[in-house]
Amino acid sequence: MFTILEKEMLNPTVARMVIAAPLIARKAEPGQFVILRAMSESERIPLTIAEYQREAGTVTLIFQVMGAGTMELNALETGESLQDLVGPLGRATETEGLHKVCVVGGGVGCAIALPIAQKLHEQGAVVHSIVGFRNRDLVILENEFRKFSDELKIMTDDGSYGEKGLVTTALEALINAGNQYDEVIAIGPLIMMKFVSLTTKKYGLKTVVSMNPIMIDGTGMCGGCRLTVGGETKFACVDGPDFDGHLVDFDEALRRGEMYREFEQHARETACNLFAKEVR
Amino acid sequence: MPERNMSQQKTPMPTQPADVRNHNFDEVALGYTLEMAVSEAKRCLNCKNHPCVSACPVNIDIPAFIERVAKEDLEGAYEVIARSSALPAVCGRVCPQETQCEGECVRKAKGESVGIGRLERFVADWHREHSAALPQPPAPNGHKVAVIGAGPSGLTCAGDLAKLGYSVTVFEALHVAGGVLVYGIPEFRLPKAIVRSEIDGLKALGVTIQTDVVIGKTLTVDELFEMGFEAVYIGSGAGLPRFMGIPGESLKGVYSANEYLTRINLMKAYRSDSRTPIQRSHAVAVVGGGNVAMDAARCAKRLGAERVYIVYRRGMEELPARLEEIEHAQEEGVQFHTLVNPVEVLGDEKGWVTGIRCVEMTLGEPDASGRRRPVTKADSAFVLDVDTVIMAIGTQPNPLIHRTTQGLDTDRHGCIVTNGDDGLTSRPNVYAGGDAVTGAATVILAMGAGKQAAAAIHRSLMD
Numbered sequence: 140m141f142t143i144l145e146k147e148m149l150n151p152t153v154a155r156m157v158i159a160a161p162l163i164a165r166k167a168e169p170g171q172f173v174i175l176r177a178m179s180e181s182e183r184i185p186l187t188i189a190e191y192q193r194e195a196g197t198v199t200l201i202f203q204v205m206g207a208g209t210m211e212l213n214a215l216e217t218g219e220s221l222q223d224l225v226g227p228l229g230r231a232t233e234t235e236g237l238h239k240v241c242v243v244g245g246g247v248g249c250a251i252a253l254p255i256a257q258k259l260h261e262q263g264a265v266v267h268s269i270v271g272f273r274n275r276d277l278v279i280l281e282n283e284f285r286k287f288s289d290e291l292k293i294m295t296d297d298g299s300y301g302e303k304g305l306v307t308t309a310l311e312a313l314i315n316a317g318n319q320y321d322e323v324i325a326i327g328p329l330i331m332m333k334f335v336s337l338t339t340k341k342y343g344l345k346t347v348v349s350m351n352p353i354m355i356d357g358t359g360m361c362g363g364c365r366l367t368v369g370g371e372t373k374f375a376c377v378d379g380p381d382f383d384g385h386l387v388d389f390d391e392a393l394r395r396g397e398m399y400r401e402f403e404q405h406a407r408e409t410a411c412n413l414f415a416k417e418v419r
Numbered sequence: 420m421p422e423r424n425m426s427q428q429k430t431p432m433p434t435q436p437a438d439v440r441n442h443n444f445d446e447v448a449l450g451y452t453l454e455m456a457v458s459e460a461k462r463c464l465n466c467k468n469h470p471c472v473s474a475c476p477v478n479i480d481i482p483a484f485i486e487r488v489a490k491e492d493l494e495g496a497y498e499v500i501a502r503s504s505a506l507p508a509v510c511g512r513v514c515p516q517e518t519q520c521e522g523e524c525v526r527k528a529k530g531e532s533v534g535i536g537r538l539e540r541f542v543a544d545w546h547r548e549h550s551a552a553l554p555q556p557p558a559p560n561g562h563k564v565a566v567i568g569a570g571p572s573g574l575t576c577a578g579d580l581a582k583l584g585y586s587v588t589v590f591e592a593l594h595v596a597g598g599v600l601v602y603g604i605p606e607f608r609l610p611k612a613i614v615r616s617e618i619d620g621l622k623a624l625g626v627t628i629q630t631d632v633v634i635g636k637t638l639t640v641d642e643l644f645e646m647g648f649e650a651v652y653i654g655s656g657a658g659l660p661r662f663m664g665i666p667g668e669s670l671k672g673v674y675s676a677n678e679y680l681t682r683i684n685l686m687k688a689y690r691s692d693s694r695t696p697i698q699r700s701h702a703v704a705v706v707g708g709g710n711v712a713m714d715a716a717r718c719a720k721r722l723g724a725e726r727v728y729i730v731y732r733r734g735m736e737e738l739p740a741r742l743e744e745i746e747h748a749q750e751e752g753v754q755f756h757t758l759v760n761p762v763e764v765l766g767d768e769k770g771w772v773t774g775i776r777c778v779e780m781t782l783g784e785p786d787a788s789g790r791r792r793p794v795t796k797a798d799s800a801f802v803l804d805v806d807t808v809i810m811a812i813g814t815q816p817n818p819l820i821h822r823t824t825q826g827l828d829t830d831r832h833g834c835i836v837t838n839g840d841d842g843l844t845s846r847p848n849v850y851a852g853g854d855a856v857t858g859a860a861t862v863i864l865a866m867g868a869g870k871q872a873a874a875a876i877h878r879s880l881m882d
Contacts, residue, residue, distance in 0.1 A: 182694040183686070358633050360602075361678040362678050363675075365669065367669055372662055374659055377817075377819065391770075395671060403696070
């Protein structure tokens with residue numbers, strides 16, 4: 140069960156894993172996520188599904204090796220199995236009726252933005268993609284995005300690749316160039332999604348963001364993933380993970396995301412020592 | 420006929436001292452010795468009408484098992500219980516016996532009831548520790564039934580059907596079986612090794628448990644029928660936690676009881692080597708007065724909080740928790756602020772909880788539930804300085820199965836509607852029971868529903 144069939148590093152900190160999970164592969168849609176435990180004592184962590192192959196019965200996860208949970212996952216090699224993998228969870232990204240969309244991805248969030256760009260492209264929509272990274276070494280999935288995008292902007296913070304600047308700069312340029320989008324779909328760090336939403340709000344341009352709060356069961360039981368959206372409490376696991384970016388209280392989500400920072404740093408150090416060989 | 424023990428009091432249950440146990444997660448109640456059990460069993464008069472049996476949601480033949488304990492025939496006592504209950508070591512610990520079997524005991528006319536729960540626990544523990552024999556699976560009857568949720572309701576339904584020869588598969592969303600018995604009820608009330616052992620007994624009967632499958636997501640109810648299952652029992656349990664809707668509930672340090680308890684019980688956050696974090700609090704306010712609130716408060720104490728408050732809007736008499744849990748919490752140093760209602764959670768500039776503003780209440784006229792409605796007292800606001808707030812005010816049903824099952828009716832609260840006693844839903848061959856139907860209730864009621872549905876499924880499939 141849940142055997143790793145392929146594993147590669149896309150950049151120094153982002154790994155791609157193809158995992159046998161026939162039941163999940165049969166149902167998965169872009170925007171949905173899984174919860175996994177790499178090892179028997181691992182924390183349950185949510186990861187959004189990057190690709191799925193229904194016939195082969197596999198799902199692909201692309202993740203940044205950041206905390207203890209992802210380090211433990213990254214310590215597993217091809218041929219080994221995950222302890223647990225459950226999904227597909229959450230609601231799929233709604234793409235029906237969209238004709239022209241700007242897809243914005245930031246960092247590892249691009250891995251989740253890609254299947255949405257693909258789905259939109261396959262349904263005949265015009266897709267403009269903007270992907271942002273800190274620098275040239277961290278750029279991932281460029282060719283894949285090119286394949287599914289009518290226009291692609293690559294942004295780096297330091298200008299070492301593509302254009303120098305933030306994704307919001309590129310987005311605003313595209314809007315000002317006269318592009319009439321039905322919707323903007325933004326997936327990346329909270330702070331990026333916040334500023335994309337603030338940018339599009341000025342233009343009254345509908346924006347969907349994919350939230351990734353702290354989560355335990357992921358099935359609508361614990362309530363840890365709650366967010367305030369339009370003044371109401373919503374649960375990312377069953378009501379999301381996609382929400383209207385103009386209604387999400389990003390500052391609250393940013394604060395709640397820091398709740399276990401100290402613990403996580405400590406767990407990361409412990410995991411670093413344990414997996415020193417794997418994580419350099 | 421053994422001689423009777425006419426003592427008016429129950430044989431006391433040995434427990435860990437309060438000031439020791441509130442620093443560890445080991446079981447609080449230590450269990451009877453054989454001598455204590457025999458002595459307590461002799462308090463049963465084996466009265467004619469045995470009202471205790473009809474007050475038991477799974478109708479255990481209580482006088483019969485107690486008589487065997489009195490005669491020190493403990494395996495015989497176990498056989499009597501096992502005929503009716505799939506999880507006796509669990510029920511002996513967590514059933515609200517005082518409002519069920521023990522509530523009807525004739526010994527209560529003068530003194531305390533027979534300690535039925537304590538005796539059940541003793542018999543189940545004795546069996547687990549002394550009898551290596553696992554139950555044998557019966558001859559298969561060729562029929563397949565799917566059960567959704569490996570909690571008390573689903574496990575009971577699965578066990579009863581397996582005993583009748585059905586091929587039963589239980590689908591569980593989490594990575595371990597047990598439901599609320601593993602994610603909700605803490606180790607110090609119900610050791611997880613005991614839950615595992617009861618589940619091993621069901622597996623020996625032939626029950627298959629498939630973890631990591633969310634019905635409504637991974638598979639749907641319709642797909643279960645396509646896979647050849649002839650009936651489906653939904654025991655998916657309680658769902659999303661309720662919040663009060665007061666300002667500050669999204670501050671760092673506000674938990675639902677479900678999240679707090681899941682981190683501690685399922686993910687073992689109380690252990691220093693756990694990968695799952697939990698806040699190490701100094702002062703905690705638990706809002707609510709049920710068993711879940713008591714569990715959360717007692718966990719907070721064990722995690723090292725110096726001050727733990729229960730904040731409940733009605734009075735001490737109205738607390739819905741079992742008396743034993745309230746007393747244990749008090750002994751362990753949990754302080755009760757009753758007739759108090761929170762109006763705001765307060766936080767600092769970084770978003771951490773610093774306190775909870777409350778108002779005092781008085782009780783007015785009875786409301787729809789028959790309990791007196793709490794009314795705010797004027798100018799009574801005060802602040803409790805706490806760094807953690809745990810909301811234990813109930814749950815709303817999980818929407819995943821309802822959203823993906825055509826023709827499955829739910830009521831306005833989102834609870835699955837059944838046709839009364841046997842648990843049949845608006846869909847043919849789909850049964851439901853436990854918290855998914857009733858909203859948050861007890862382990863034994865969920866078990867009773869699982870049992871009745873198993874009988875109904877058997878009648879329907881054998882027709």
